[in-house]
Amino acid sequence: MTIPDQTRAQAQDLLNFIDASPSPWHAVQSVVQRLLAQGYKELKEAERWNLMQGGRYFVVRGGASVIAFRLGQRALAETGFRMIGAHTDSPGLRLKTHTAQASDGVVRLGVEVYGGPILATFTDRDLSLAGRVNIRTADGFTTRLLKFDTPQVRLPNLAIHMNREVNEQGLKLNKQTELPLIFGMASDKQNAREQFLGHVASTLDVNIDDILTYELNVFDTQPGAFWGAEQEFIADSQLDNLASCHAALTAMLSSEDASATNICAFFDHEEVGSESATGAGGSFAQDVIKRIANALGLDAEAQHCMLAQSFFISADMAHAYHPNFPNAYEPSHRVMVNAGPVIKTNANQRYATNADTAARFMTLCEAAGVPVQHYTHRTDLGCGSTIGPIIASRLGIASVDVGCPMWAMHSLRESAGVMDHGHMIAAMQAAFRS
Known part of the structure; x- marks a missing residue:
């Protein structure tokens, strides 16, 4: 071609x-x-x-x-x-309003399913967060766009040794309990909310207390690419x-x-x-x-x-x-x-x-x-x-x-x-x- x-x-x-x-x-x-x-x-x-x-x-x-x-x-x-x-x-995953939760030594981010994504395709990918954050100002608030360029979260698969039928039955994920994304190790000095919002605040160079609201979705950090024998296809x-x-x-x-x-x-x-x-x-x-x-x-x-x-x-x-x-x-x-x-x-x-x-x-x-x-x-x-x-x-x-x-x-x-x-x-x- x-x-x-x-x-x-x-x-x-x-x-x-x-x-x-x-x-x-x-x-x-x-x-x-x-x-x-x-x-x-x-x-x-x-x-x-x-x-x-x-x-x-x-x-x-x-x-x-x-x-x-x-x-x-x-x-x-x-x-x-x-x-x-x-x-x-x-379609994809959006962070919940109170997203951060700490348990078993890690901080996870709770998500809602937006639209009709193929959920299995979100597993084992280099995921990050992007969207908008509303920051308090003297006369109200201002909106800032936020995009983490490096991977920030991940949804690891369960090993096949514990899910023996995955190749026959397909990967099925409970939207409430099995979609929270691993964000980091839990801190002894900060609760999960402070740990997450502190990360956002540091990136935007604002104070945690000035973050009013946010709308953030999950995206794949892998850039788009040409593929195929003659590079006749694109993927993204x-x-x-x-x-x-x-x-x-x-x-x-x-x-x-x-x-x-x-x-x-x-x-x-x-x-x-x-x-x-x-x-x-x-x-x-x-x-x-x-x-x-x-x-x-x-x-x-x-x-x-x-x-x-x-x-x-x-x-x-x-x-x-x-x-x-x-x-x-x-x-x-x-x-x-x-x-x-x-x-x-x-x-x-x-x-x-x-x-x-x-x-x-x-x-x-x-x-x-x-x-x-x-x-x-x-x-x-x-x-x-x-x-x-x-x-x-x-x-x-x-x-x-x-x-x-x-x-x-x-x-x-x-x-x-x-x-x-x-x-x-x-x-x-x-x-x-x-």
């Missing part, structure tokens, strides 16, 4: 993006840094918006969701907008769904002078249902679109015209065919790695795709010169969902669900194809130009 230099560079940039973004808050920080470097201006929700035709803007809500947009060259009521949505969160954490965020952002930043207004919307909490102020089920997308329309002077009738002319691409990863498990797939819908973006369809509206929107995305792929695949889940297996149906129903716009094929979705170490990421960027560039 011949992989163009640009495509490989895009895949490497994706791995760099993921490795710098071990939490949803870090992911938004990574997005914002790239937006600022391209001349985008930050807007605040609590301030009035004054927008200029052709202007570039972004707004952050809750630290873990961000919507960026570039106003098009033509009137918004005539073209509508071209919007790509994805999510910043990934959080490909679901930071790969879609990266592809959409890259496409928007490289698509100049678009006729229609372009929007990238990246939401938190998709993995737990999206029903939050910062999730796709909240008002964030509607609020931003309404404020754009109001700032440009569109009356109610013009706003309806705007929505009728718009197109939304919900970008989330797709299930690639795994040759070791053929019975897990619908026989006529086996999508392959490095064979192009995937259009996802479900008759019960778990995906937003319909015949019209699928055809529209197919023509975009044709215009970009990239292949396209179609995926439908096995009828006798439960189908996951995305932000697609949520945004489509709230905005009332034509929508399609797509994604790059990948293996080991929701594993701590996921895999995908180098070519697919480049193909998805090209398809999204065509969407923003349309």
Whole structure:
């Protein structure tokens, strides 16, 4: 397989993006840094918006969701907008509020399961912690991002001598009693809470008593990598769904002078249902679109015209065919790695795709010169969902669900194809130009 230099560079940039973004808050920080470097201006929700035709803007809500947009060259009521949505969160482990506990000579950190991770993949990995910490100030508090670059915690497996059936029955972990992570040896001078918070405080150079709250998740410190006989695959954490965020952002930043207004919307909490102020089920997308329309002077009738002319691409990863498990797939819908973006369809509206929107995305792929695949889940297996149906129903716009094929979705170490990421960027560039 011949992989163009640009495509490989895009895949490497994706791995760099993921490795710098071990939490949803870090992911938004990574997005914002790239937006600022391209001349985008930050807007605040609590301030009035004054927008200029052709202007570039972004707004952050809750630290873990961000919507960026570039106003098009033509009137918004005539073209509508071209919007790509994805999510910043990934399934995994989150620290409990009172996380540290000392017993049997060690300090362990209690965790909650966030979303639907493959828990067994967290064992025997070089794990660390990342997220946000709220620090007391004279007039309230300030938020600091925290990322420990070196391994801080571990979830050791039980030896096979004490779990003889593990290879036949699979690794099963009790979420309450068997997931606490080993953090360190217990101290005679500090209790477990002081030992943990003291470590955080020292890293942030603050006092323990000034730490008010934190939201920290567990991540794998192993960096992303290319693999395969021709290095045609990539492996990393959080490909679901930071790969879609990266592809959409890259496409928007490289698509100049678009006729229609372009929007990238990246939401938190998709993995737990999206029903939050910062999730796709909240008002964030509607609020931003309404404020754009109001700032440009569109009356109610013009706003309806705007929505009728718009197109939304919900970008989330797709299930690639795994040759070791053929019975897990619908026989006529086996999508392959490095064979192009995937259009996802479900008759019960778990995906937003319909015949019209699928055809529209197919023509975009044709215009970009990239292949396209179609995926439908096995009828006798439960189908996951995305932000697609949520945004489509709230905005009332034509929508399609797509994604790059990948293996080991929701594993701590996921895999995908180098070519697919480049193909998805090209398809999204065509969407923003349309």
